[in-house]
Amino acid sequence: MRSVVYTKSGGMNAIDIVESPTPSPAKGEVLIEVHRAGINFADLMMRQGLYSPVPPYPFTPGYEISGVVRQLGEGVEETGFVIGDRVVSICGMGGYSEQIVCPAERCFKLPENITFDAAAALPVTYLTAHHMLTYLGNFQQGDSILVHHAAGGVGTATAQLAKALGASKVFGTASTNKAEFVKSLGMRFIDREAEDFVEVCKRETDGEGVHHALDPVGGKHMMRSYKALRSGGRLYAFGGSAAVKGSKRSIVTALRMVLTTPKFNPFKMMTSNKAVFGVHMGTWKDEGVVKKQIFSLVEMLEDGRISPVVDKVFRFEEVAAAQQYIHDRKNRGKVLLDFSPQSK
Ligand SMILES: NC(=O)c1ccc[n+]([C@@H]2O[C@H](COP(=O)([O-])OP(=O)(O)OC[C@H]3O[C@@H](n4cnc5c(N)ncnc54)[C@H](OP(=O)(O)O)[C@@H]3O)[C@@H](O)[C@H]2O)c1
CATH class of the missing domain: 3.90.180.10 (Medium-chain alcohol dehydrogenases, catalytic domain)
Incomplete structure (x- = not known):
């Protein structure tokens, strides 16, 4: 083989x-x-x-x-x-x-x-999004979501799951030329190159911010996702795409991502009532939790709620x-x- x-x-x-x-x-x-x-x-x-x-x-x-x-x-x-x-x-x-x-x-x-x-x-994209929102995030009908790489694998899965779960609004950041595609998935497109997503999320949620922010970018971007949350909101730190610059490895870019990723202060988090989850499905140990979610995803796939x-x-x-x-x-x-x- x-x-x-x-x-x-x-x-x-x-x-x-x-x-x-x-x-x-x-x-x-x-x-x-x-x-x-x-x-x-x-x-x-x-x-x-x-x-x-x-x-x-x-x-x-x-x-x-x-x-x-x-x-x-x-x-x-x-x-x-x-x-x-x-x-x-x-x-x-x-x-x-x-x-x-x-x-x-x-x-x-x-x-x-x-x-x-x-x-x-x-498996990877839907399970990751589902796990963050429902298992970790106690997602409730009417919640709002911010997702980055909105046109990508996890992004498109999040858009569909959000709809199936009854989200009120999904803000999706992506490159300029993906605007129509992101909108076609029912998301509020935010141009990652031209718009300030924190400002858009706040403005369009009566100044409150979103319930869930899914950040796979890392670096300074992660603190901005945290700022887009409302009181009681949850940030999921689940990637570091800012470490990648093209197909060749750039150690400088990778180091910059690591060094600029925020160190969250629990006392500040306490007073703002926000949570940060670190998420890595590859190192997740509880097979029962995964199995249950995969079965429900296959069911959603079978009856057409996700595709x-x-x-x-x-x-x-x-x-x-x-x-x-x-x-x-x-x-x-x-x-x-x-x-x-x-x-x-
Ligand atoms: N922790 C976990 O368990 C877990 C599981 C699954 C995925 N993830 C993370 O979630 C993210 C999305 O994963 P995915 O597999 O669904 O990939 P993806 O989002 O389909 O990745 C490709 C898209 O990412 C965006 N992007 C942002 N920074 C980039 C860069 N430096 N180089 C190239 N593209 C970049 C581009 O879209 P725009 O230009 O439109 O932004 C690109 O089209 C990744 O960071 C991944 O590591 C984590």
């Missing part, structure tokens, strides 16, 4: 495609023939050596896949999986591969009407072009890799 491998930290020259023997599923595992693998912004940061935690190089990235179960490890049959099942999996790492072994408990059967594209676009926006599907041999597309801020929704045997 062939897999995409990061051989070292760096630009696109750090990517290779290697051939290796197909692994056998151990007890409690299944072997999946991968059809689609989701690309996440974290994969780009890992390639540049700007993400933690990551396995030692060389390694195969890829948190999420959809595909077909081809072999069952010992004890899996009793859990209800059969060979030929179409599944989505939060495989954790190694998803950029033609085949992968995953713990069966990390796999979820797909309803008939769900495509491999929709399934692979679901992942897939922008582009690249063959896996074009992985560098696929990642460059995201570096160039071109994506509107999710970008996937096609590993399916049919289109070889």
